[in-house]
Amino acid sequence: MxxxxxxxxxxxxxxxxxxxxxxxxxxxxxxxxxxxxxxxxxxxxxxxxxxxxxxxxxxxxxxxxxxxxxxxxxxxxxxxxxxxxxxxxxxxxxxxxxxxxxxxxxxxxxxxxxxxxxxxxxxxxxxxxxxxxxxxxxxxxxxxxxxxxxxxxxxxxxxxxxxxxxxxxxxxxxxxxxxxxxxxxxxxxxxxxxxxxxxxxxxDAHHDVTIQGDASATVLSAMSEAGAIKRFLAKTLIGDYPEVGQLxxxxxxxxxxxxxxPAAESESVHRAWRELLAIEQAEASYHIALEEQEADFAGRIDDLQVSISKLHGKLADVQQENLIQLQTLHEAQERGECYRNELLEEVGRASQLVEFESLAEDRKKAIEKLEQQMLEKEVLASAAQQKLSALIERNSQDSAHILQLERDLSALTKESAQSRVQRRDMEAALLYAQEELERSHIELQEVLEKNNSTSAERSETDERLNRLNLQKTEAEMRVAQLDSVRIALEKRNGSLQREVNSLVERIHQMQEEWEGRMPSSPASVAKRQEHYGAAERVRRQLSYRLGATMIKHSYSVGGWLTMPLGLAKEAKRFRNEKEHRSKEKLPPIASYRDAPEADRMRRHLSYRLGSKMLGNAGSPIGWVRMPFILRREVKAFREERSKKS
CATH class of the missing domain: 3.40.50.300 (P-loop containing nucleotide triphosphate hydrolases)
Incomplete structure (x- = not known):
């Protein structure tokens, strides 16, 4: 390599x-x-x-x-x-x-x-x-x-x-x-x-000097071999540095x-001189060519100026002719405008005559149409008179029916008020029995905690609790009966009210038809319904029902053992009832007439125990703390009762 x-x-x-x-x-x-x-x-x-x-x-x-x-x-x-x-x-x-x-x-x-x-x-x-x-x-x-x-x-x-x-x-x-x-x-x-x-x-060719510019072909050919001058001058300049020549x-x-x-190298000065003369000759030829071109351009400029002056003269003649033609055109337009105005006047007069004839024909047709409409209105007036008499007779019958319905409605309202009074009395009795039952339960627990009561006192307490439970059961049954009666009365009252509203609306429609107006949207004439049963709504809540179940199972040792099963059954029963009542839309409890009764129910021990249980059932720590929280709630309830007594 x-x-x-x-x-x-x-x-x-x-x-x-x-x-x-x-x-x-x-x-x-x-x-x-x-x-x-x-x-x-x-x-x-x-x-x-x-x-x-x-x-x-x-x-x-x-x-x-x-x-x-x-x-x-x-x-x-x-x-x-x-x-x-x-x-x-x-x-x-x-x-x-x-x-x-x-x-x-x-x-x-x-x-x-x-x-x-x-x-x-x-x-x-x-x-x-x-x-x-x-x-x-x-x-x-x-x-x-x-x-x-x-x-x-x-x-x-x-x-x-x-x-x-x-x-x-x-x-x-x-x-x-x-x-x-x-x-x-x-x-x-x-x-x-x-x-x-x-x-x-x-x-050597790329060392030659090239002349830039617009020189002619003669100048370029003469200067293509002009490298000898550059080499001669460069050699002369280098000659001022003797160390360069020695090196x-x-x-x-x-x-x-x-x-x-080469042998021709000794003639470099003469060749440079010849190239310089050729450049000067080419430059002189270039100047002569430029002078000739300048003279040619001057002659062309003179010819162009003469042509421009001739064109200016022609342009002036054409402009004069255009002015004359424009004046003639304006005169023709004025004459045409006059002819057009005269023609429009003639057309206007002819159109007025045609309009007068058409107006006369239209008036004649309008008179015939009015006569026909008068005949139709007379027929309609006789039919309306007959209809009016029928409506008056029907209105009198509807008025009598409305009076009868209003009397029935007032009677039902009185009966419903009496049933509500009875229901409130029964609810008060039931609440009193509930409170007595809770008080007895608390006293029983106090006795059981002390463990020093006799068997006679225990039997007496059990009999008392049984009587109270019977009273509570009878009161609940009576309240359920009253609720069913109240619901039936409310349904009947609603049907009567709807019938009265339909009759009133019908009368309004007949009046509007008679007056010739379009019926507007019917106004609501139904009175605001009054709702009762706030205490029952609270009693149906899961918190109240769980608390009541805990109190019910706390009377004996067997009840304490079966309390978790009873709470699970009560929760399942509540979910089933909630599914059945899912489509039922009830107003909020605050809108009930007996809303204060709901607040009083929330102060019962049953509701308070159930609320505490639901509030602590969401976490494992809550289940551990739940017995202590429930005991503290029972103690707080006793203290409140002792303060009231």
Whole structure:
């Protein structure tokens, strides 16, 4: 595997040297296998990692400082070699690798170096950023000298592995150059082939000066070979720096392929003079052509001005004709407007006559229609009179029926009031019995807690409780009977009330029909119903029923044992009743006439015990605390009763 590294000043046209090798069989360097870096990128990273070597301008020393890269950086170069291991001959060019020549020489002994230099005047011929400033020119000359001195110094130290060649001479004698490269890298003959003379790169054309602007074809053809003037002036300027000439002569002496000055080179001054004369002649021809074009343009401008004046005259004549035609058109429009007004007047008179005739015909038809309507109204009046008499008779019958219904309604209202009074009395008796039962229960519990009562007292207490239970049962049955009677009376009262309302609405409709108006929405004449039974609503609640069940099962030891089962049955019974009454819509208890009775029921021990049980049944801690809470509620109830007594 053979490798070639090409290094030269950026203005030395080292690219042509590389292109010639590529044309003759050298492969371009492939990126590294792992990181994918090109040799130029690896050089840039090495220079960047060593700031002492990163310099924008080359110094004035004999040899620029070489980069001393440690072994840690050899991995990138090794990866590059692995990426190109399948290529027999490959290489790359990098003008910025001057300070890395020792690094690559030590890294791989098989690398051959091609060092490219060029004539000093190429520094000015191929540079476009110097302008006319003398300081910039001096700085660029010092940089060129420093670069080529370092290049020559490396060649002296490594002449067995490097070639020092002149770029223009490589283009002029490609075969000799290729033979030296082949001998230097010890490559077989078939790796670098001879190239026909026609394919040798000749790069002088792109150094020629091009004249910008609108010059004619004659001027451009005369100035296409005007590079001799630029080269002569550049050589004259470089002549002010003798160190440049000395360095160039030293490189010519040491070079493997120095630049051979052709015989025609001695006539460069005469060629520059001829090119200058050609430029002046072309410029004179260009000025003559410009004067001819200017004269031609002046004649054309005069012709255009004459044409414009003629067009202005024609335009004035056309405008005058347009004014005359416009006046004629206005006169014709005025005459047409007069004719139109006269025609409209005639049409108006004719239309008035037609309207008068149509009005007379319409009036005649209207009179006939009015006579027919009068006859129809007479027939309707007789029918309405008959209907009125029938309505009056029917109204009298409905009035009598309404009076009878109102009397029945008043009687039912009185009967309902009496039943409500009786029910309230029974509820009061029932409440009194409930309170007595609770009081007896409390006294019985006090006696049982003391455990010092006699058997006679216990039997007397049991008889008393039985009597109270019987009284409570009878009172509940009586209340249920009264509720059924009350419900029947309310149903009958509602039906009578609806019948009365329908009759009143019917009378209103007949009156509106007679007066000829559309019936409006019927007004509600029903009186607000009064609701009773707030205490019964509270007694049906789950809290009251659970509390009553607890009191009922607390009279004996067996009752205490069966209390959980009794509470579960009562809760199930409540859910079933609630499902049956799901469609029943009852007003709130606060709207009942006997709402204070509901508040009094909520102060009973049954309701209070059931409320505490439901409030603490939602959590395990509540069930643990429930016996103590219920006992505290019973104690609070006793204290309230003792304060009242």
């Amino acid at each position: 053979n490798k070639i590294m090409i290094v030269g000043h950026p203005t030395s046209e080292y690219q042509d040297v590389e292109a010639l090798l590529v044309e003759c069989g050298m492969a371009t360097a492939l990126p590294s296998r792992r990181e994918g870096l090109t040799p130029t990128e690896i050089n840039s990273m090495l220079i960047k990692a060593h700031p002492a070597a990163d310099r924008s301008a080359f110094g004035l020393v004999r040899s620029l400082p070489q980069v001393e890269a440690g072994p840690i950086w050899n991995g990138m170069a090794l990866d590059l070699m692995l990426g190109n291991i399948d290529q027999k001959l490959w290489g790359w060019a990098d003008p910025h690798a001057l300070q890395l020549l020792d690094y690559w020489k030590k890294l791989d002994p098989s690398i051959a170096f091609v060092l490219v230099y060029d004539s000093p005047e190429s520094l000015l011929v191929r540079s476009s950023d110097l302008g006319l400033k003398l300081d910039a020119l001096q700085e660029r000359v010092r940089e060129w000298c420093s670069y080529n001195e370092a290049l020559l110094h490396f060649f002296y130290r490594n002449s067995e592995r490097s070639l020092l060649v002149h770029a223009q001479q490589v283009r002029a004698s490609a075969s000799g150059y290729l033979q030296q490269v082949r001998a230097r890298i010890n490559a077989p003959v078939d790796l670098l082939l001879e190239v026909p003379r026609d394919n040798i790169l000749i790069g 160039f002569e030293e490189m010519q002496t040491a070079a493997n392929l120095p630049f051979i000055t």
